Every structure is written in structure tokens, then in C-alpha cells.
Amino acid sequence: MNPSGAAAASAPADISHIKKLPILVSLIVGAFFSILNETLLNIAFPELMVELKVSASTLQWLATGYMLVVGVLVPASALLVQWFTTRQMFLGAMIIFTVGTFVCAFAPGFEFLLIGRLLQAAGSGLMLPVMMNTILILYPPEKRGAAMGSIGLVIMFAPAIGPTLSGLILDSFEWRWLFYLVLPFAIISIIIAFVYLKNVSQPTKPKVDVLSIILSTIGFGGIVYGFSSLGEGGAGWSHPKVYWTIIVGAVALLLFVIRQLRLKDPLMDIRSFKFPAFTLTAIMLIIMMMTLFSSMSLLPFLFQGALGMTVFASGLLMLPGSLLNGLISPITGKLFDKFGPRALIIPGTAALVIIMWFFTQVSVETSKVTLLILHICMMISISMIMMPAQTNGMNQLPARYYPHGTAILNTLQQVAGAIGVAFFISVMSNGQASFLKGSSDPTAPGQMAEAMVAGVHNAFVIGFGFSIVALILALFFKRTKGPAES
Structure with missing residues (x-):
């Protein structure tokens, strides 16, 4: 065993007396509504173009920006779950997501709506890694399938039902109701987590490598942004915005991998x-x-x-x-x-x-x-x-x-x-x-x-x-x- 590698992981807390079901429920409720928002707004784009008076390429940032933030934050989650407790991570993610939902619901224009979406994405980007890491600690391998299946309910169902649900809402209400209806559930999730969610790991606070964070952000962010830009405003594979961001992202990602293999406490352990x-x-x-x-x-x-x-x-x-x-x-x-x-x-x-x-x-x-x-x-x-x-x-x-x-x-x-x-x-x-x-x-x-x-x-x-x-x-x-x- 690599001692330095062991030190990099969150130390397990005493979970022998913890009730697992309330924790699982609180995680699933919060994650469901945060992940749902990844596809909930897209169907409202035609209406938003008219009301906010922006072009399709500008409006596309509501989707591209969301994917970009999630793509950048998820790699850093391996470090964050070692610096903060389970409660701190989950409640922090849900509070950020809820604030973002509130900003979206009452946004006076496109700029504020974009800020709200990026805040929602930040909460969602932290939510899933926290949930999965918690399940891995709570359940032994022989009982993990059922618990991970419950996570599958969230991962697969939430984004898939988003377009149908938003179509149903927009059939009777304006686009702001996509956020009005999510807001109370997000608040309820925070309350449930505050009451029932227990810490299942203790933070070990490994050394933070700033260069790894920068390379990770440029690498994953560049690749996600490059591919997400295809078709945006007529951009194709030959568009400089597409191929240059992908190339820069790929080079940064290669440097990121090389650095992780050399560090004692890597941001994301490629091993x-x-x-x-x-x-x-x-x-x-x-x-x-x-x-x-x-x-x-x-x-x-x-x-x-x-x-x-x-x-x-x-x-x-x-x-x-x-x-x-x-x-x-x-x-x-x-x-x-x-x-x-x-x-x-x-x-x-x-x-x-x-x-x-x-x-x-x-x-x-x-x-x-x-x-x-x-x-x-x-x-x-x-x-x-x-x-x-x-x-x-x-x-x-x-x-x-x-x-x-x-x-x-x-x-x-x-x-x-x-x-x-x-x-x-x-x-x-x-x-x-x-x-x-x-x-x-x-x-x-x-x-x-x-x-x-x-x-x-x-x-x-x-x-x-x-x-x-x-x-x-x-x-x-x-x-x-x-x-x-x-």
C-alpha cells in the first residue's frame, strides 16, 4: 500500500450506528432535482429567445455554460470530498444550487439567468460525486448494487424526464415556473439533509496542487466547451473555436495526467x-x-x-x-x-x-x-x-x-x-x-x-x-x- 496514497483519501467515520435509509433518501431527493435541471430548460429556448431578446447562439450559453461548469468541477470533487465532511459538501452543494434556482426564477434579464444557471451547475457538479462516494462508504460490496441502483434512478431518470416535464409545465405556464416549482423541493432537500444526513467520512485535507487544478480546468473545460460549441452559431469541425479549444484541452489533459502520476497526493489519482x-x-x-x-x-x-x-x-x-x-x-x-x-x-x-x-x-x-x-x-x-x-x-x-x-x-x-x-x-x-x-x-x-x-x-x-x-x-x-x- 502506498502510504501517501492512503493519506489522500477521506478517513471513514464510525458508521456502525448510522441509519442508512434516511441518508440515502436525502441524497436522492437533492440529487434528483439538481440533475433534472440539466435538461429542464432546453425546451424553453424558443420562448426565451423572444422574451429575453437574444440570439440562439447567445442563448446556447445557458446549456454550454452549464455543461462547462459541471465538467470543470467534477474532477476537483476528488479533492473537495477529502477537505470537507459529507454534510458540508452536500449542504453546500444544495445551498449553491438553491441560490442559483432563486436567481433564475427572478432573473430580470439574460445575464442574471446565466449567472443562476452557472450556480445551479456548480451545485449539480458537486452533488453526484458526493452521493456516490457516500454510498461506497455506507454499503459493503455485496450490498452495494441495490444502493447504486437507487442512484441509477436519479442519474438516468432525472435528465431523461426533463424535456417531458418542462413541456408539460410550459404548456400552461411561463418559463419561470420551471424554477418556481423546483425551488420548494430544493429547500425541502436542504431541511431533510440537515436533519438526517450524517458524516460518513472525516476530512484528511491533503495538499492542494494548484497547477493540477489549472490543468484540469483547462483540459476538461476545453474539451467539453469545444464539443459543445459544434453547431453553435454555425460552428462546425473546421471552426477555430471548436478545434482550438479541443486541441488546447487535450494538451492540458495530457499534462494533467502526467502530473497526477508524479504527485504523491494527486488531485485525481489516475492509478x-x-x-x-x-x-x-x-x-x-x-x-x-x-x-x-x-x-x-x-x-x-x-x-x-x-x-x-x-x-x-x-x-x-x-x-x-x-x-x-x-x-x-x-x-x-x-x-x-x-x-x-x-x-x-x-x-x-x-x-x-x-x-x-x-x-x-x-x-x-x-x-x-x-x-x-x-x-x-x-x-x-x-x-x-x-x-x-x-x-x-x-x-x-x-x-x-x-x-x-x-x-x-x-x-x-x-x-x-x-x-x-x-x-x-x-x-x-x-x-x-x-x-x-x-x-x-x-x-x-x-x-x-x-x-x-x-x-x-x-x-x-x-x-x-x-x-x-x-x-x-x-x-x-x-x-x-x-x-x-x-
Whole structure:
């Protein structure tokens, strides 16, 4: 064991007399509403453009800025959870998020709305790592699947239901109600956490390496911003804002990794990757997050651009799959505890391959019922893969790596989501443009619908290839028997 590495981790507190359920509930309630906001506002963009009198490229900062702050903060969470107690981290994150929600609700203009969104993002960026690290400390490996399944309920369900819920709210109320309705739940979460949340670790306050924080901020922030900028204001892969920020981010990230391997107390311990199960999990989660976020972005284009559905109707079509995805996550967690990862991940990836193939066959004649069934099956298969894989990978890590492993996986998910959305929408747009170039009447509604289907088809073909890679990776999963101290 590396003594300096051990010192870098939060020391476990005496948790023998702590009631776990109230802590789990308080964490889930707070995290649900903070993560929900990642997708809650996007559907209101057309209304906001008119009311706030800003362009689409300016308004896009409400989404890009949110992802950027989360992408920057999550890597630093490995350090923060070692400097502050569980209560301090969670309550601090929820208070920041609540203040941001209040600012958004009463924002007099775009500038204040952007500030509120960035504050919300700061709270959300700290929330998930705190929640996962707490679960890893509270529950032993043999009981961790069910608890992590409850987290899956939040991670998968909250962002997926966001567009549907916001569509329902905006159907009757103005955009400010998206924040009015969240505000009381955020306050209730703070009260519940203040009463029931106990400290499960003691801060060890390792040395802070300022250069690592700077490199991490530039690296992850540059990559997330670069990919998020694709399509913003007509920016493409050849736009300097896109490729230069990605290049600078990649160089900073490389320097960050090199520095972490040389430090005694790294900000994010890259040595977590020496554990095979964790490395396999990280690769699988990258593929799954790209598939999930790209599908969530592509399907609305298909529903609205090709099939002529309204925003609210397309949200409703995606609601059953989102609901089942969240509800099944705790069940798959319990099945993981009983049968291990292979019994869930291999069938889940095999089903995903079949489903993605069916998505490549979609046309303008495809019925809404078929699309509904495909989406439901896809979300169920993803729920069979995501949390079981993540739990299995984290189970192999020694306790001192928990903050680092949590930060690594959450950072990779955030970056993979940003890359997935940008990449697949770019493929869709190129396919759409290519179809219209060969069209005799590119402005005809029927041709535009066919072009949208062609673009989505190209994107799903690549998604089908990713799903095959996921199935191959699934064959290498083995149940981890517990932390391997090394």
C-alpha cells in the first residue's frame, strides 16, 4: 500500500450506528432535482429567445455554460470530498444550487439567468460525486448494487424526464415556473439533509496542487466547451473555436495526467486504472453515455423534423421509456447483488445491438407505436448495463481510491455525453445536407422529412457499431470479489 496514497483519501467515520435509509433518501431527493435541471430548460429556448431578446447562439450559453461548469468541477470533487465532511459538501452543494434556482426564477434579464444557471451547475457538479462516494462508504460490496441502483434512478431518470416535464409545465405556464416549482423541493432537500444526513467520512485535507487544478480546468473545460460549441452559431469541425479549444484541452489533459502520476497526493489519482474491472467499466460507460445522450438528442429531431410531432408530443413518446429506465435501475441493482454483472450486462448489450439495428431501419412510414417500443427497450437495456457496470468497477477499488474513482467516472460520463451529442448531431446534419444536395426539390416538406430520416439513419448506423463494441466488452466482465488492496 502506498502510504501517501492512503493519506489522500477521506478517513471513514464510525458508521456502525448510522441509519442508512434516511441518508440515502436525502441524497436522492437533492440529487434528483439538481440533475433534472440539466435538461429542464432546453425546451424553453424558443420562448426565451423572444422574451429575453437574444440570439440562439447567445442563448446556447445557458446549456454550454452549464455543461462547462459541471465538467470543470467534477474532477476537483476528488479533492473537495477529502477537505470537507459529507454534510458540508452536500449542504453546500444544495445551498449553491438553491441560490442559483432563486436567481433564475427572478432573473430580470439574460445575464442574471446565466449567472443562476452557472450556480445551479456548480451545485449539480458537486452533488453526484458526493452521493456516490457516500454510498461506497455506507454499503459493503455485496450490498452495494441495490444502493447504486437507487442512484441509477436519479442519474438516468432525472435528465431523461426533463424535456417531458418542462413541456408539460410550459404548456400552461411561463418559463419561470420551471424554477418556481423546483425551488420548494430544493429547500425541502436542504431541511431533510440537515436533519438526517450524517458524516460518513472525516476530512484528511491533503495538499492542494494548484497547477493540477489549472490543468484540469483547462483540459476538461476545453474539451467539453469545444464539443459543445459544434453547431453553435454555425460552428462546425473546421471552426477555430471548436478545434482550438479541443486541441488546447487535450494538451492540458495530457499534462494533467502526467502530473497526477508524479504527485504523491494527486488531485485525481489516475492509478485507479491499474485495476482491470475499473478500466473496463470506464470504457463501457463512455460508450453507454455517448449512446444515451446521442439518442436523447437524435430522437426529438426524428419525431419533430421527420414525423411532424409537436415538442410536447415527442416528449410524451419518450416518457414511458424514461420512466421504466429509472424504475428498473433499483431492480437491476438487486439482481446485480444476487447474480453478478455478467447476468445483466451481457443480455443488456445484446439487446442494445438488436435495438440499435432496428433504429437504423426507421423511415417516415415507421409507426409511433414501433418507435415507442424501441425507445422503451433501449432504455431498459441501458439500465441493465450502466449501474451494474459502474458498481462492479468501483467494487474492485480500495477505499482510498473511492473519491478518485467516483470523480473519474463522473468526469468521463460528462465528457462522453458532450462528445456524443456533438458527434452524432454532426453526423446527422452532414447526412441531411448530403441528401438535400441530391434532391430535385430540397425545399419540399416531404424531401426535408426524408433528409432528416437519412441523417438520423447515418447516426444510428454508427451507434449500432458502438453497441457491437459494448457487447464485445461485456464478455470480459467478471464479478469483483471486493477491494484489492494494492
